Each structure stands twice: as structure tokens, then as C-alpha cells.
């Protein structure tokens with residue numbers, strides 16, 4: 001299973017991937033996106049495709 005990791009230094013706070021996430025895993029916290037509901041991630045990859053800043057990746061976990 002994979003989970004999202006956000007590079008907050010790279011995030012512009014545009015909210016695109018927050019809105020695109022079908023499982024409400026991400027939220028804008030202050031001026032940047034953050035992972036707030038990690039257990040709901042279905043590893044669909046939508047946030048990676050939508051982020052224009054390349055500010056998110058996924059890591060594999062058991």
C-alpha cells in the first residue's frame with residue numbers, strides 16, 4: 001500500500017489536488033496542502049497527476 005507525502009516547501013496552496021482527492025485525504029492547512037486523513041487513501045494517484053508543482057509523492061508501505 002502506498003501513502004501520500006507532501007513537500008510543503010514546494011506547495012503553492014492552490015488547492016487543486018485537495019479538491020481532486022476522491023477520499024478527502026488532503027486539506028489546506030494554512031497556506032499549504034497537508035495529509036489529514038491518511039488511512040482513507042486508496043492510492044489512486046490522482047493527486048500526483050493534478051499537482052502542478054510536483055509537491056506530492058507516494059511511498060510504498062507494507
Ligand code: SF4
Nearest residue numbers: 021041042044045047
Ligand atoms: S492517491 Fe488518491 S486517495 Fe490518495 S491522497 Fe492522492 S488523490 Fe487522495
